[in-house]
Amino acid sequence: MERYFQPEIECASREQIKAWQDERLVKQVRHVWDNVPSYRKKMEEKGVTPEDIQSSADLYKLPFTSKADLRDNYPDGLVAVPRSKCVRVHATSGTTGKRVMAFYTQHDIDLWTDCCARAITAVGGSEEDVCQIAYGYGMFTGGIGLDQGSRRVGCLTVPISSGNTDRQIQFIRDLGTTILCCTPSYAAYLGESMHEMGMTPDQIPLKAGIFGAEAWSEEMRQDIQKTMGIKAYDIYELSGPGVAFECSAQSGMHINEDHFIAEIIDPDTGEVLPEGSKGELVFTSIDKEAFPLLRYRTRDICILKREKCSCGRTLVKMCKPMGRSDDMLIIRGVNVFPSQIETVLLNHGYPANYQIIVGRVKSTDTLDVHVEMTTEMFTDNVGEIERRQKQLVDGLRAMLGLAAKVTLVAPKSIVRSEGKAVRVIDNRKI
Ligand code: ZN
Numbered sequence: 444m445e446r447y448f449q450p451e452i453e454c455a456s457r458e459q460i461k462a463w464q465d466e467r468l469v470k471q472v473r474h475v476w477d478n479v480p481s482y483r484k485k486m487e488e489k490g491v492t493p494e495d496i497q498s499s500a501d502l503y504k505l506p507f508t509s510k511a512d513l514r515d516n517y518p519d520g521l522v523a524v525p526r527s528k529c530v531r532v533h534a535t536s537g538t539t540g541k542r543v544m545a546f547y548t549q550h551d552i553d554l555w556t557d558c559c560a561r562a563i564t565a566v567g568g569s570e571e572d573v574c575q576i577a578y579g580y581g582m583f584t585g586g587i588g589l590d591q592g593s594r595r596v597g598c599l600t601v602p603i604s605s606g607n608t609d610r611q612i613q614f615i616r617d618l619g620t621t622i623l624c625c626t627p628s629y630a631a632y633l634g635e636s637m638h639e640m641g642m643t644p645d646q647i648p649l650k651a652g653i654f655g656a657e658a659w660s661e662e663m664r665q666d667i668q669k670t671m672g673i674k675a676y677d678i679y680e681l682s683g684p685g686v687a688f689e690c691s692a693q694s695g696m697h698i699n700e701d702h703f704i705a706e707i708i709d710p711d712t713g714e715v716l717p718e719g720s721k722g723e724l725v726f727t728s729i730d731k732e733a734f735p736l737l738r739y740r741t742r743d744i745c746i747l748k749r750e751k752c753s754c755g756r757t758l759v760k761m762c763k764p765m766g767r768s769d770d771m772l773i774i775r776g777v778n779v780f781p782s783q784i785e786t787v788l789l790n791h792g793y794p795a796n797y798q799i800i801v802g803r804v805k806s807t808d809t810l811d812v813h814v815e816m817t818t819e820m821f822t823d824n825v826g827e828i829e830r831r832q833k834q835l836v837d838g839l840r841a842m843l844g845l846a847a848k849v850t851l852v853a854p855k856s857i858v859r860s861e862g863k864a865v866r867v868i869d870n871r872k873i
Contacts, residue, residue, distance in 0.1 A: 447564040447596045452701050453756045457749075460700050460757070465498040467729035468704065472496045472505070475735055478523040481516055482508075482737060499704055502727065503715050508739045513543040522546045524733050533682070534582045545584075545682035546733040552591070554730060558685030558699045559592020565690040565697070565754070566622065566651040566676045570597030573618050577625035577633075578656065579605040584683040585656050589624045592685065598622065605629065608636050619648040627659035627667065627675075634670035644672025653678050653688075658764065660786040664693075677763060681726055681741065682734060687761055692753045695760035703728055705761065706738070707747055710768035721746050723768045724761065742767045744780070772867065774801060774808045777845055781866050784847075787838040788814055791831075798857050802870045810847040812839065818854050 455463075473493045475482045485506040486492065495504055513521065522529070524546075531547045547555070568574060574593040578585030586604055593600040601614055605625065611633060614620060623630065630652055637647060649671055655678035667675045679687035679696050686703055687696035698705050703726050707716045710723040724745040728736045743764035752760065766780025773779070785795055796815035801808060814835065822828065828851050835849040 446569050447560045449561070450755070453561065453697070453758055455701075455757060457757065461499060463701050464704050464729060467701075468499050468502065468727065469493075469496055471727075471729050471731075471735055472737070474732075475523055475737060479521055479735075481512070481520055502704060502706065502738070505727075505738050507713065507725065508737055510543070510740075510742070514541040517541050518544045519546060521735075522733055523735055524548055529733050533584045533587075536583070543682075548732045551731050551733050554702055555588060555683050555685060556591040556595050558683075558688070558702060559589050560595040561592075561699065562653060562676075562678050562685050562688030563589070563592050563596045563598065563622065565688050565756075566653060566674065567691070568593070568596050568598055568622055568651070572596075572598040572621045573601065574598035574622040574624065575601040575603055575611070575614060575618075575620040577603055577605055577611055577623060577629060578684075584680065585624075585626075588680075588684045589653065593622075593624075608633060612637055612640065612642075615647065615649060621648060621650045623649050623652040623673075625652070625654060626656050627654040627663055628657060630654050630667050630675065631663060631670075634667055638670055644670070647671050647673075649673045651676060655680060655684055658782050658786070660790060661763075662786070662790045666790075679761065679764075681728075681736070681739065686726065690752060690754035690756060694752075695748060695762045697752070697756050697758040697760055698747075700758050702730055705747055705759065707745065708740075710742075710744070710771075718747055718749060721765070724764070742769050744768055744771065744778075770867070772799075772801060772869065774810050774845060777843065779810070779843055779845065783842050784812060784839065787835065787842050791835060791838060792820075793817075793835075796855075796857055797866070799867045800870065801868070808871065810845060812847050812849050813852050813857060814849060815854055815857055816851050821854055 476493045489506045491504050495501060528548050529546045530549050531552060533545050535543045576586055576590050578589060580586035590600055590602050601618060603611060603614055650673055652673050652675045654675055664675045676689040677696055678684050687698040689696050706725040707720055707722040708714060708725055709716055716722045724741045724743045726739050726741060744766045745764050746762045747759050749759045766782045770781055771778055781799055784799060788797055789795060793814050794817055798813040800811040832849045832851055836847060839847045
């Protein structure tokens, strides 16, 4: 049985990985300096030249790149090779602000394919498997990215794309699909649909799922695993899935360190934090040609762990992102992310229509969460409402380590501005 496992890279010594990173970073910084005027300008403003970067230990000297930089340079201001060398372009949906376009040379596509193939191999994929790609294809990177990886592994690849649940289930049954790739919310929906059709986990041929492109919780993982009788794995993306992937240990994602360098910084000061600290995740792509990113601030709050993994890989692991640095609240000294609160609500079957109200009474912070009920769950039975509120209070305490007050409110009663609910009201600043 052919496997795409590359122990000489994935299980390489720390010294070997560092040697690759040092060499590639030095080359990449020169490439960017020579070919991308806006990177060069930012380096000049910081007083850094390529000569200052002799190894990955000098990475901290480089300026950061933000999402705003990507948008401001739309469509191709950060592209480091002539258009004639690019073979593909992808783009974000552009629902907030401007779009971001990412360009790829054939070399970039090959290394991206390599990352996705490792991810599929790490969940047990081989040429014996049938891999159904239920991520969207097109300008979105999810579908094509994992499709490339699946074919490199040698799986029978099903490019079904997203949606059309009945057809998804039919293909899973008829082809005996063993690996499913899609967003976690779609996986949960597929699982429920199969359950409603009377399919029990032992009647579902799937053994593993690779679920990414949106935040999901450990509870959601357990639910999906139980409904479908599979192992559910996480994957991390940065202009394409596969930057980091989960292995059989299911305890964080191995970062493809031969292609990317990860750092954790203090989101307020930009200072690099020691390994094991919680902070904002920053990525540098060290061997991409067309669209290299230097110290890209992901805004994801995360911890990096370098410890021996039961799978044998030595690549550093990142934990599941704990939230976004731009919306972190500090309540009674505890870091709270709206996404954590949302996770608890979704896990209890509530829609993501809620409002978080932070206040202060006699120098103690208060946390109130207003949650909309759906039309189906709406009731005027006070006892029932109190029981459900208590359930959410317990769920929030377990997630945040904080006591919150929960109020269930009538459907569609939370005010929306331009169609979106105002999530957080912090009255402490007044
Ligand atoms: Zn591992």
